[in-house]
Amino acid sequence: MSAGHSHPLHRPGDTPVHRMAPQVKVVAAVAGVLCVVSTPRERFWAFGLYLAVLAGVWVLARIPPGWLAKRALIEAPFVVLAFAFPFLAGGPTIDVLGVALSEHGLLSGWNIVVKGTLGVLVSLTLAATTTPGELIVGLQRLRVPTMVITIATLMLRYLDVIAAEARRMRIARICRGHDPRFLWQVGATARGIGTLFIRSYERGERVHLAMVSRGWTGAMPDQGRPAGRAAWLLGLAPTALAAVVLGIAL
Template sequence: MGAGHTHKLYRHGVSRVHRLPAHVKLVAAFCFVLVVVATPREAVWAFGAYAVLLAAVVGAARVPPGFVLVRLVLEVPFVAFAVLLPFVAEGPRTEVLGLWLSESGLWGAWNVLAKGTIGVAASVLLAATTELRALLLGLQRLRMPALLVQIASFMVRYGDVIADELRRMRIARESRGFTARGPRHWGVLARTAGALFIRSYERGERVHLAMVSRGYTGTMPVADRAGTTAAQWSYAAALPLAALAVCLLGWSLV
């Protein structure tokens, strides 16, 4: 996999959560999100309990709460979708702040917002305590399809390279006096996108040839063979097991 690649979502730390193997954290986060999704939307209190559990993990990982809250902006598309549901959904309607909204739409919006927010927060916390390279190695340890792991690895490595290429092309356009001001400039932007695709494709071919010349046969070597202790699995399982208890209680009270 090569050297580590630090991303803006990662926050360096020395907590016990940081030291957990990546594949252990991936399994714990995945199970936690599954439990959250399986929770009945009517159990409003349960989602508050999930938020408290995540806050406890944030404290254990010594990640500033603001670091996680700011990165929840990733769920803006889900928020926009949820806001529209009460207006477009069918069924009985109720008055809220002078507006007649669909009851099923309100429940649907709450369902999307609550589960989406908690899921995104869990993902942000996972990324904040695990380096991207370690996440890829974790997927490798979990026997994910090798091709998918390689695609993700290349995306991580060359995403910034392509973004830098686009930045240089933008600077070149602006140095020649070009500024996109409306639809009449869309043609130039379309040609820029085409040129970027060609450059990226050519760079990919050069990278592939370089890898083949160094012995690449279509699979990446397993770079992490370190064992995992039962204590690490137990520590990571605390979050999904606690969430499962909340979920079961929520179903029993609905």
């Protein structure tokens, strides 16, 4: 279960950020996002400082901005929604290039875009510098409930297996004349999803029995040492800067 596997969001490297204890990075990321969310939307300068602090972490971790920008496109639907707010919201309006836009809508859209983007970038930074296995170990060291750890471990371990099973089933359907592009074949697609669920459930039962027979106790093996005071101080330094910015902004 502790065997590692590649993940599209992880960027291997040997930097101080990569070597940092995973529990420290998890706490720093969560605390940083809380600082961003708690900042009043009218404090435009504060969000620029948050981005500067995050950029410093990227420099230490040697993460190219382009690599992050490609993966940050996941928030595109929320950005589209935010751009619609100035046209749909009511209240006082202001003229921008001859177009009347709602002041409340502009602030609401800005709030969604800036906080959502910073939150996504923090999450991508954590994922880029921490493998999925390290994240599980970090959560375990933070005393996250054992059941949550077990579910997350199995999900990470067998997500690729289930995806491969789905691809094989899709190829088998296509070889038999099924084309998922046709609307009238949606019934076959739905039945295929049900079959995939049953196969995944059966595979999970077999995996659980195999784990129990090999001495599984419900916890991931952790051969590492807990983070010391110096590691916590160094890892939480960017979060401390973000907390200072939040204190000034409030």
